[in-house]
Amino acid sequence: MRSLKTAFITSTLTAALLIPNAAYAKEATQLHVEFNQVNIKVNDKDFIGNNILYDGTTYVPIRDVAAMLGLAVNYYDKTETAYIGQIGAGEFAADNHDIDSWDVMTPATPSNAPVREKSDATINVYMNQVTVKVHGMQLKANTFLYEGTTFVPIRAASESIDVPVKYDEATGTAYIGKTSHTFPTVVEQPKAQPKSGMYAVPAEGDMAGWQLLKGHPYEGKANIYFMTKGSVQQVKMEPILQEDLDQVVQWVDSNGNKRTNTVGQLYELFAGLSNQYTTEILVNTFGDLYINWFASSTIDAFSVVDQYLKETGQIPDPTSNVTLKPDSKIVPVEQDNLNKGAGVGTFFHAVDKFGTYKGQYQDKDDPYYTARIIDGRLVVPPLLSEGWIGLDVLAKIYNADVAVENQDIIFKAKPSAGKQQEYFHLTLPSDWGTKDGSTTKDGIKIKNFTYGLTDEWVDADGLEAAGVYVINYPNSDPATGELQSVHRFYTEDKSHKRTTLYEIVLPNATYKENETYTLSGIRLKRTSGNNYSYNTADLISHNIIGSQTKVRPYFNIQDLKKAGILKEYTPK
Structure with a gap:
């Protein structure tokens, strides 16, 4: 049977750019979150309900958000869209009677869900499954569906209708709307000057409340943000890619078909497909465009922030376990x-x-x-x-x-x-x-570095990485009627049309594990169960795969x- 990974190989390079985002919505995403770590006050009154802190952002159930803001909430299941407040003009056709029963004036009532204890947890969510609109404007922030409830970032929802949100770090409390609370004046203590020349400035816009690190080695390649809360350190890295996202790029897929996409579309493709089965295919197909994206997306921002915080004395350097005695000799090492x-x-x-x-x-x-x-x-x-x-x-x-x-x-x-x-x-x-x-x-x-299909033997996963698939199925010998097994190698285009490259016929016999057999001119061996490996040189000589070995100096x-x-x- 064909592996699920197949969808991410040959046809993926084209199909992934054609499938709408909704096609991926069924796949759950695993998040490490904190429940109810943030206290919330609305117009100086305590909010009673659940909130989830993820990646520095506080999320609240959509019904509770609407109740906080004094707005109605309605849901249109045909488009999976939630509407907070008024409906935008022209949102629905005049003859659409699906929404005749909607109440857009009465504020939503709180969800009154049982409040969980403060805790850390790893949960499965569906990211951006539901589109959220506030007074007709789409919310420009991530949302997620958790246990049937849509969670929305409270700051983004509030500020979209000009309701202020302030945060008191000392008490861990978010204040929404009007408040008489006096926020503590933060007196900046002079910090040590980092030897590296790095410094931090308050971030703006969507990253308000974070610090933006400047003067780091990757400036111009990435924006690095951080936030410290006691001993907890949070870091975000935002790649800065020089290419014009609207630039049109022509590329050739594994079937030899010419394709045209924008750089922005290809970046989305890279983010979704870059893994152990596709990295070399993407490098071979897109060259520097993929390599530059990959290099910017794998910057170790945590190490950079850690270095800055140590240099400025915000976190201590690890203490040495070496004790020097009066007669100790220090020998300089030339390096x-x-x-x-x-x-x-x-x-x-x-x-x-x-x-x-x-x-x-x-x-x-x-x-x-x-x-x-x-x-x-x-x-x-x-x-x-x-x-x-x-x-x-x-x-x-x-x-x-x-x-x-x-x-x-x-x-x-x-x-x-x-x-x-x-x-x-x-x-x-x-x-x-x-x-x-x-x-x-x-x-x-x-020194040479050789990469590609360099191993002597390759299994089904390795073949998929090269854009070739193999399927094993039982068959009857047309001459004798005896049962036999056929290993068919094929490629597949974007419409899932298969082109057979070669077939190996295995007569009905016992094939011992890790013993080599030659059938139909191909050496193969059974690795376990019904899984086989094939000799790479034989596959190349029979034009089943190309010689994909490459060398870099x-x-x-x-x-x-x-x-x-x-x-x-x-x-x-």
Whole structure:
């Protein structure tokens, strides 16, 4: 039987852009939330009911929101839309009698649901299942359906009709509407000046109440917001992508069909489909567009905020367990500015050929490394933390376009920077892709990273990642009538039309686990139950899959410094 993952492979790249959002509404989303952590007062009166705190936002049942604001609430099940207050002009046709019985004047009554105790919980919800409109205007905020009740962000709903919302952090109380409460004056204590140059300013708009971090290494690539409440730290990261979201992009799907979508539509596709089965397909199909989205979407904002809070003394540095005695000797260790060790906590301080400091980078800034880690792959590219740098990180350091001409890799200024001057180029030897340890014309050592279908054997999941499906079904031998099994390999287009590529016939016999059999010219072995793996080379030779192995070069950082492409970093 075909795996459920099939929907996310070949046909997904086209179908996902055509299916309306409602098609995904049936899938539950798991959220870690806090129940009733926020006290709510409406016009100085206590609100009795449930609220859910998620990701810094307080959500309240829609009926309770309407009751707080003194507005009616009605629900139109045909469009799954809830209306708070008045109905917008032209919302319904004059001959639509479905709403004749609606009362848009009488304020809703509270839900009076049993109030839960304060607690943390992981719950299953349906995000944005219901559209919410307040006085005819659609609420521009997330909502979710939980146990049959629609929860709405109280701040967004209130402020949409100019009802003020204020929050007293000291008491954990939200004040809606008029209040005589005196809010404490916050006296800012002088903070230590961070060595990194980072600083925080109050966020505005939808992120009001948060702090916006400035001067961090990813400025221009992402907005990083944080909020601290006692020892609890909340962080949000908002990628800043340079591409025009309305720009039209033409791409070719796995069936060779040309497709056209906007960049914004493709970003939505990436967000929904980027996983261990699709990462390499998306890289191969969309190239830099996907790689840039992926790099911006995987920034470790928590580590950046953590560094800032430590530098400003808002959270303590971990204490050392090392005790120095009077006769202890301190031996300085000569190190490059790139520390050895796990890539997560290791920074490479980049200085370009002009002596300009270009920020700090980690292993995870290489999108190929990050993709392999997320996919749970054992083989990763050569690591930045071990002295090797890839084309993507080099291009980030110089903010450069990369062009390949024959054996030359040329790093040029982006067109927006004016004339496309060449920063530098690297000339690869003719055998670099097949020979590890070769060097460029300038003597820079190269390490190869091979990716794609590199394993000797591939199972059904691996085939799906390559856009090919396999189905096993019983059949009768037309000559003898004996039962046999057929393994059919096929592709599928967006209309679910299947094209058969090849068939393997397995006569009725006992196939031992992990023993190799050759049938119909393909080596295969049974791994467990009715699951089989197939020899990759045989599949390629029979044109069932293409040779999808690719190679990327990684360069030795010390050699790049010797060649003058990078310079040593000197701490100040």
